[in-house]
Amino acid sequence: MKFAGSEKYIATxxxxxxxxxxxVLQRPLLIxxxxxxxxxxxxxxxxxxxGKPLIQWHIKSTTKAQxxxxxxxxxxxxxxxQLGDEKVKxxxxxxxxxxxxxxxxxxxxxxxxxxxxxxADIEFPNDLLRELDRMEFYVYExxxxxxxxxxxxxxxxxxxxxxxxxxFLRRCFFHYIRFPDRDTMQQIVDVHxxxxxxxxxxxxxxxxxxxxxxxxxxxxxxxxxxxxWIKLLVAEDIPPEALKTGDASKMIPPLYGALLKNEQDVHLxxxxxxxxxxxxx
Numbered sequence: 001m002k003f004a005g006s007e008k009y010i011a012t013x014x015x016x017x018x019x020x021x022x023x024v025l026q027r028p029l030l031i032x033x034x035x036x037x038x039x040x041x042x043x044x045x046x047x048x049x050x051g052k053p054l055i056q057w058h059i060k061s062t063t064k065a066q067x068x069x070x071x072x073x074x075x076x077x078x079x080x081x082q083l084g085d086e087k088v089k090x091x092x093x094x095x096x097x098x099x100x101x102x103x104x105x106x107x108x109x110x111x112x113x114x115x116x117x118x119x120a121d122i123e124f125p126n127d128l129l130r131e132l133d134r135m136e137f138y139v140y141e142x143x144x145x146x147x148x149x150x151x152x153x154x155x156x157x158x159x160x161x162x163x164x165x166x167x168f169l170r171r172c173f174f175h176y177i178r179f180p181d182r183d184t185m186q187q188i189v190d191v192h193x194x195x196x197x198x199x200x201x202x203x204x205x206x207x208x209x210x211x212x213x214x215x216x217x218x219x220x221x222x223x224x225x226x227x228x229w230i231k232l233l234v235a236e237d238i239p240p241e242a243l244k245t246g247d248a249s250k251m252i253p254p255l256y257g258a259l260l261k262n263e264q265d266v267h268l269x270x271x272x273x274x275x276x277x278x279x280x281x
Contacts, residue, residue, distance in 0.1 A: 001050050009038065009045040010180075010187045018175035019046055025173055028114075028132060028154035030164075033177030036222025039157040042177075043113035046155065053110045055152075057099035063120045065127030068100040069137050069146075091141050100131060104148035112152040118162040125168035132171060180223060182209065192227055193234070203243035204230055207253045211260070216268055221259040229258035 022029035
């Protein structure tokens with residue numbers, strides 16, 4: 001079976017090719033792109049489309065590679081030994097499986113999402129090289145080797161907050177999700193809001209892309225933020241006329257807080273409108 005997108009996820013031909021190439025090559029698929037472009041959702045849709053379970057490992061700044069394999073709870077074992085609990089005799093009772101172990105031990109092939117790998121320490125990707133290459137790891141406490149029953153389909157996402165090591169990159173199939181053009185964005189909106197009035201969609205798209213093209217924005221609004229904004233526009237019954245741009249001296253769009261996410265960008269937007277009106281006056 002090949003991934004061909006889904007009813008809920010508009011995938012470009014390049015993205016479909018990347019997913020299927022990574023599956024054929026049995027290499028992790030490294031997905032980069034702006035926040036809000038559907039990187040995490042891709043793993044969910046690939047799993048659903050291929051009919052495979054999804055295991056998600058969401059990375060934080062404090063996450064260590066070892067946690068993906070297993071963790072040994074020495075504190076609980078010490079406490080139980082003091083209480084005379086019989087289970088202390090078997091150290092395996094205090095070994096907690098990580099997401100990688102669960103993916104390796106699954107009875108059927110799974111999709112493993114390693115989400116936002118660039119949030120972790122710079123050594124995090126290198127610490128997983130051997131396990132991702134050999135599909136096995138050693139548990140020192142129980143002296144056992146855990147081998148993957150089925151090689152998982154691994155999707156790794158990154159927001160480009162940190163550069164990833166070359167040795168890690170060599171082992172991945174890479175794809176950058178480009179920001180959708182207007183036609184693709186319209187398809188994405190149609191999937192989420194099939195009954196949306198064409199006039200409202202047209203005006204909302206104009207405002208959205210005008211904001212994205214503004215020079216100096218610290219954070220450009222993303223696909224997910226456009227969808228949130230449209231949801232609010234519909235909920236508040238904002239008419240298309242309220243969004244008409246007309247010219248550069250347009251008013252700040254209603255509910256702009258769904259699109260602009262920091263005060264620097266709001267002030268920049270207000271300043272540009274003020275300057276535009278001054279010139280016009």
